[in-house]
Amino acid sequence: SPTRTKLIEAFSNANGEFLSGQALADILGCSRTAIWKHIEELRKEGFELEAIRNKGYRIINTPKNMTENELRLGLKTTIFGKTIHYLESTDSTQKVAHRLAQEGCPDGTLVIAEEQTNGRGRLARVWHSPKYTGIWMSLVLRPKLPPAKAPQFTLIAAVAVAQAIEDVCKISPDIKWPNDLLLNGKKITGILTELQADSDKIDAIIMGIGMNVNQKEADFPIELHDIATSLAIETGKEISRSNLVKRLLENLEKYYLIYLKNGFAPLKLLWESYAVSLGKDIIARTISGNIAGKALGITDEGVLKIQDYNGQIHEIYSADIEIK
Ligand code: BTX
Missing domain, CATH: 3.30.930.10 (Bira Bifunctional Protein; Domain 2)
Incomplete structure (x- = not known):
């Protein structure tokens, strides 16, 4: 929910410091009871929060799973x-x-x-x-x-x-x-x-x-x-x-x-x-066949340059590379 997103943003900006219930209510534009409900939801999600009278709330631990x-x-x-x-x-x-x-x-x-x-x-x-x-x-x-x-x-x-x-x-x-x-x-x-x-x-x-x-x-x-x-x-x-x-x-x-x-x-x-393959002997397996040679580097477009053993240079757009 947008309020939950704002709440998380407020805690992010607080950087581990306490946020008072009143400050949160002002930022989110809702009542302190509504804040408390959102905080309970975070707790259920696996956040650990500390609440201290006269100081407010802070996050002390985040959930084990990604949320x-x-x-x-x-x-x-x-x-x-x-x-x-x-x-x-x-x-x-x-x-x-x-x-x-x-x-x-x-x-x-x-x-x-x-x-x-x-x-x-x-x-x-x-x-x-x-x-x-x-x-x-x-x-x-x-x-x-x-x-x-x-x-x-x-x-x-x-x-x-x-x-x-x-x-x-x-x-x-x-x-x-x-x-x-x-x-x-x-x-x-x-x-x-x-x-x-x-x-x-x-x-x-x-x-x-x-x-x-x-x-x-x-x-x-x-x-x-x-x-x-x-x-x-x-x-x-x-x-x-x-x-x-x-x-x-x-x-x-x-x-x-x-x-x-x-x-x-x-x-x-x-x-x-x-990059690991540069300067090494490689085999590039492409959909149109294999090319063996030395990996020279990439071009300014990100294309791989290979010099085969006849001295010819190939530009490769996509391949599976085996490093020899
Ligand atoms: P790729 O075609 O270069 O590599 C695929 C090959 O990697 C597979 O054939 C298999 O041999 C091997 N492989 C499969 N699963 C794994 C794995 N978990 N770890 C290591 N090797 C594996 C690479 O393609 C690009 C993969 C992109 C995956 C992301 S996940 C989020 C997004 N959604 C989705 O469906 N694909 C992308």
Whole structure:
């Protein structure tokens, strides 16, 4: 509800300090009894609140599971995640976000689910998304750009995810062009950038991000044991998913705004600082065949350049990369 959103905003601004019942009533424009009812709802959701006579209320602990209110608490963005569609279970957040985009939802709309029953990767592959363990989210972005720029958004997302993982978990993932983040060679995050566009302009970018956070090894199906890992497995600690989402949204917004203002060049450098495949011998498996050679780098458009063993240079837009 709008009042609940305002209440969370007030607690965010208070930064852990007490807010008096009267101050809250003034901010929200409702009675102290109404405030108390909203606070009871937060408590039921898993927030721990302290109430002290003559001081008021403050939040001392947040819910263990992600909730929409917790996602809003302390989120320092102005566009990303201002509209949130939080779902307990859905087939695919991409599908929901595509529909919302068609209906005209605002720039920065976030769709996030506790579980996906039909999560997908590129080329209709399956993305395993078990309940309460990961971050399964899609963002709707509406940049005024030509469709050819869309692949750059995958790279921007990868940098933002890498930095969110560094901020929250104090470990540094590798980026494997174009859309994977790895820890110790195993996939920790996948990114899926899709488009709604006509021939000369983007209507919406649907940026899907799947992050493995608190899965244990047994939570992965057998066919993923050698290729997938989670932040909990790699750090030995349970990680707060909502913290991670908030840092991710903040980083994404920061880089999105830099990109809109200054283009891809400043982000290309940052991307390269995380990239594992550059300078290495790789095989790129594309839908039109395989190319083996040395990965030279990415162009200003985010396209991968490979020099094959005859010296010929190829520009690749999408592929699965194997590092030799
Ligand atoms: P991709 O096509 O690059 O990778 C898909 C492949 O990754 C699968 O074929 C499988 O081998 C492997 N895989 C599947 N599930 C996992 C997992 N949980 N962890 C690691 N590896 C896995 C990557 O596509 C892009 C994935 C985007 C997922 C997000 S989640 C939110 C949004 N909604 C949705 O349906 N997709 C996106």
